[in-house]
Amino acid sequence: MNITKLTNTISLKRQLESGNEEQLRTVRNVLQDVREHGDDALRKYTEMWDGVKIDNFRVTEQEIEEAVNSFDPQLKKDLEEAADNIRYYHEQQKREGYQLPLADGSWLAQRITPLDAVGLYVPGGSAAYPSSVLMNVIPAQVAGVKRIIITSPAGKDGKLPAAVLVSAAILGITEIYKVGGAQAIGALAYGTETILPVDKITGPGNIFVALAKREVFGEVAIDMIAGPSEICVLADETAYADEVAADLLSQAEHDALACAVLITTSEKLAEEVSQQVESQLSQLPREAIARKAIENFGQIYIAETMTQAIEAVNSLAPEHLEIVTKNAEEDSLQVQHAGAIFLGRYSSEPVGDYFAGTNHVLPTNSTARFASGLNVDDFIKRTSVVYYSEKTWEQNAPKIARLARMEGLEGHARAVESRGWTKGEE
Amino acid sequence: MNITKLTNTISLKRQLESGNEEQLRTVRNVLQDVREHGDDALRKYTEMWDGVKIDNFRVTEQEIEEAVNSFDPQLKKDLEEAADNIRYYHEQQKREGYQLPLADGSWLAQRITPLDAVGLYVPGGSAAYPSSVLMNVIPAQVAGVKRIIITSPAGKDGKLPAAVLVSAAILGITEIYKVGGAQAIGALAYGTETILPVDKITGPGNIFVALAKREVFGEVAIDMIAGPSEICVLADETAYADEVAADLLSQAEHDALACAVLITTSEKLAEEVSQQVESQLSQLPREAIARKAIENFGQIYIAETMTQAIEAVNSLAPEHLEIVTKNAEEDSLQVQHAGAIFLGRYSSEPVGDYFAGTNHVLPTNSTARFASGLNVDDFIKRTSVVYYSEKTWEQNAPKIARLARMEGLEGHARAVESRGWTKGEE
Structure with a gap:
């Protein structure tokens, strides 16, 4: 050295590799196709690129059971202990919103709610790391996300790696699909007949997966491009x-x-x-x-x-x-x-x-200047709540109307003042 | 209705408007030009697009003072009261990291640190909303960001709107530049002779600004595209x-x-x-x-x-x-x-x-399913810390090595095991 x-x-x-125009065109076509033709498009691309014909994308209970039964019990125990450690560390990140009393009965609040549904992409082949399943799923579970699903391309034998299925089983995840590539990202973002869409997609992937995640960003949330x-x-x-x-x-x-x-x-x-x-x-x-x-x-x-x-x-x-x-x-x-x-x-x-117990999904390429490792906050959102009493409104309406008029937004000023319009009539 | x-x-x-290819090409050229030629590029595009020749981009203390002195005192008071309310609501969002003791003297931690530097873009003309200055700057201040700067295109008179300067002055922000458009985003991301780069860019803008923010995303953090x-x-x-x-x-x-x-x-x-x-x-x-x-x-x-x-x-x-x-x-x-x-x-x-007091920078277009309004967490980052004692290492090294080997990462296994290599020699 x-x-x-x-x-x-x-x-x-x-x-970093950002993909060329041909790759981007391919990805856009695939996404469009999945949006329009759902499962049919998934089948088409799975056969075309993964070289395997799959009728039923959903991994069956039996497949999961078989994977668990065939798996090295010592390794399963190691994975379980790792999962416990990861859960312990991430549970400290869970938090409540707050309610803030103001004068005259008014209050402000911040409410924290988990995302409804999250999809984890697990790459195929030797990059199908079971540790990634733990690291991506557990923070979402701690956040309270109810629906957590996994998609991953099947091997030529039509199966997913046992280690991935076992990791999922340890965490209680049973909604797993054998779909990979840009088509999987399309399914997660738009939904198909078989796969309901999610609100956020996490997990690494090849350049097609990365490009597809960037394309659907806005439609759904994505984690960082690692x-x-x-x-x-x-x-x-x-x-x-x-x-x-x-x-x-x-x-x-x-x-x-x-x-x-x-x-x-x-x-x-x-x-x-x-x-x-x-x-x-x-x-x-x-x-x-x-x-x-x-x-x-x-x-x-x-x-x-x-x-x-x-x-x-x-x-x-x-x-x-x-x-x-x-x-x-x-x-x-x-x-x-x-x-x-x-x-x-x-x-x-x-x-x-x-x-x-700490997360291994971490910011690279100097982005640690402004970004964080995957954590529970990545799976929640915050809603602010304003409750103004009549008295608080009365005291502050003139100020708010002045500020709105300063910005040339007369409609804003009138909205606040409108509470006085019908007062005489009551 | x-x-x-x-x-x-x-x-x-x-x-939503996502820009056409010509706009994207323009933006890429501008960014490249700013990266290579710094202030000269800023001057060129400011003259070309804003129709004003600016030698010194930095707003002077005198300009700020003049704005404050010429400003309606009642409106200034209203802005100050709004700023106090916003600060009060956002201060509840500030939080500490945590340290989590494990057995045998080991521990894990999460440390929270503010970003070093943040830049707020304020659009020109009638969209230069002083309320946006408050809503973007205050969460960053509460987070503990030390350097907060503002860029905004000057009018034909070479000046920024008094309301923007007054809002900044109320918050103690004095690093303000008269630069707008994609060139401003380039300056914030890459830095020039006059403007040191920042770690995150927030604030709304026209399609060129939005495209530029998307282009520099990764180099720096950006807020959502509203x-x-x-x-x-x-x-x-x-x-x-x-x-x-x-x-x-x-x-x-x-x-x-x-x-x-x-x-x-x-x-x-x-x-x-x-x-x-x-x-x-x-x-x-x-x-x-x-x-x-x-x-x-x-x-x-x-x-x-x-x-x-x-x-x-x-x-x-x-x-x-x-x-x-x-x-x-x-x-x-x-x-x-x-x-x-x-x-x-x-x-x-x-x-x-x-x-x-709540923030007015909020998720639109159904993204409230997964996104939050601007808040203090947007200006901090989290670093995990692992401290393993010799005993904890000894107990867990075999498990970690097994998990690494399961994933085919022998180097990972050896790294953990290496602590035993020299033990005999000590």
């Missing part, structure tokens, strides 16, 4: 090089566009991590992917002071930040921008990917 | 027809695409409101706009029962909902989807536009 002296602010930003994974390790001389290297590689193995950065005040650590990355790389099953990521987006920076190092972290706003320093917690309080922070030697980043 | 019997679910959805205003009045025989009509018109006067709907269980009220709308329309300064809105998107529905009426409200998910019924508060509890609710005779909708 390349080592340089930290001088200026640094950036993780990569030009970019490739990123890890930044902030370390001093107390860190162990082999552990830091292993953590850097854990994200590099995700994607050739993944980003792995070490910022350290220790030249010795920098050298050792660089060597360790090389020797561990050659042992990794996903070596080819990880090597590309390290070559293109791997970097070790040597900082003169911890203050300078933390400034660099803030300019990166990384998705994942590990802090392995003498005063990790104290140092972390200087961090303004990061999706998730992992403190100390034993908080290796995959701890959060799977198990600790 | 047209009267029909309520039979099916009803919809407010309109096809559609034309909507009002739905839910009323029974206890409502006064002239008041209901005045409230319907208050939103109709905003925009020829605005939407005004009455749903009532009273045939008598329906007839009277229809007549009242006609007679009030002819007295309205913005009659032409309001008449178009009423003709195209105005509708009175007669419901057989309040239950049926409320179901219809939920299918509309209106931006503004007034409930003028015998049991308004009770009825409101059945409403699942609305941007803002106004209860009872004296809570005319403009009360919320200007003064009560």
